[in-house]
Amino acid sequence: MITLKNVKKDYSSSVKIGPVNLEIPSGGLTALVGPNGAGKSTLLTMVGRLLGMDEGEIKVGQYDVSSTSSKDLAKIISILRQENHFVTKLTVRQLVGFGRFPYSKGRLNKEDEEIISRYIDFLNLTELENRYLDQLSGGQRQRAYVAMVLCQETEYVLLDEPLNNLDIAHSVEMMKHLEHAAREFGRTIIVVLHDINFAARYADYIIAIKYGKLEKMGTPEEIMQDEILSEIFNTPIQVIDGPHGKIAAYH
Template sequence: MITLANVRKDYASDVRIGPLDVELPAGGITALVGPNGAGKSTLLTMVGRLLGLDAGTVTIGGYDVTRTPSKQLAKVVSVLRQENHFVTRLTVRQLVGLGRFPHSKGRLTADDERHVSDAIDFLGLHELEGRHLDELSGGQRQRAYVAMVLAQDTPYVLLDEPLNNLDMRHAVGMMQHLRRAADTLGRTVVVVLHDVNFAARYADHVVAMKDGLVVEQGSPAEIMRDDVLSRIFDTPVSVVDGPHGPVACYF
């Protein structure tokens, strides 16, 4: 479980994230949704200790994020940010191997190589593992980044908008991979999503943010309601029954 207690981040006298008091369940997929500027990415990066807190505490699986040594925390939680600035002449396998750094410190063992191969195979990248990043499509690169995170072999995985710049086909494929990671690998996946329909289809738990606060949370069925979504996004939303569950329609 991930717990945020009285967490706050101040950017200016009138710009603040929090205070946040929320529990994200262990297991499955939790989706963070809400309008632009709601604080979704800030919440995620504070949980992953990529951004400091101005108040409050964050615990992941019982570990206090601000007090746990980095070496230990890196074996508990892995994070993929929106902005990835890796050297483009890295191959896919070299990139995924970076996910083993908390374990190998740069000297990959046979066990590390096994984890790398498993992550590459899991994301369907075997035929691309010798290709350089600048030779890949956007969707292929995104899969390689997620493979790197999975190779870190942490029980908690945090992903900030992994569907960014993906077309519909690749976005669906990415969410299917994350669903499998939660179901077959036992990972707790927390993902920032812009499209609530992806959250409804693939997530187990949805946390909705607005103006720096958590305003709603619950199962997809509890969040996918006309009144709830219209209030969160400040625009009329109609939820209809689709073949795989509720679908939000925007006017």
């Protein structure tokens, strides 16, 4: 479980996060949703200790994010940011191999190589593993980044808008991979998503953030209601029944 207690971050007098009190259950896929500028990515990066908080406490499992050593934290939690600045003259396999660094310190052994292959295969990158990143499409590159994060083999995986730059078909493919990873590998995956319908279709839990604070949390069935979504996104939304569950229709 990930626990946030009275977490605050102040950027300015007008831009503030918190106080946030939240418990994210272990296992499955949890989606962070909300309007632009709500604080979803900021909250995620604080959980991953890529950004410090001004007040409060964050625990991942039994580990306090503020006081746990980086080498120990890297074996518990992995995070993929929106912006990734890797050298483009890396191959897919080399990139995915970075996920083993907390264990290998750059000296990959046979077990590391087997783990790298496992996640390359899992993300359907086998035929691309020797290609350079600048030879890939946006969707292929995004899959390689996700494979790298999964290769770190942490119980908790944080992904900041992994559907960025993906068309609908590749977004569906990515969400299926993440849903499958949570089930097959027993991971707790937290994803920042812009599209509430992807959250409703694939997430076990939805957390709605608005104005830097927790607005609502629940199952897709609990969150996918006209009044709740209209309030979260500040626009009229009608929820209709679709072939795979409820769908939000914008007016």
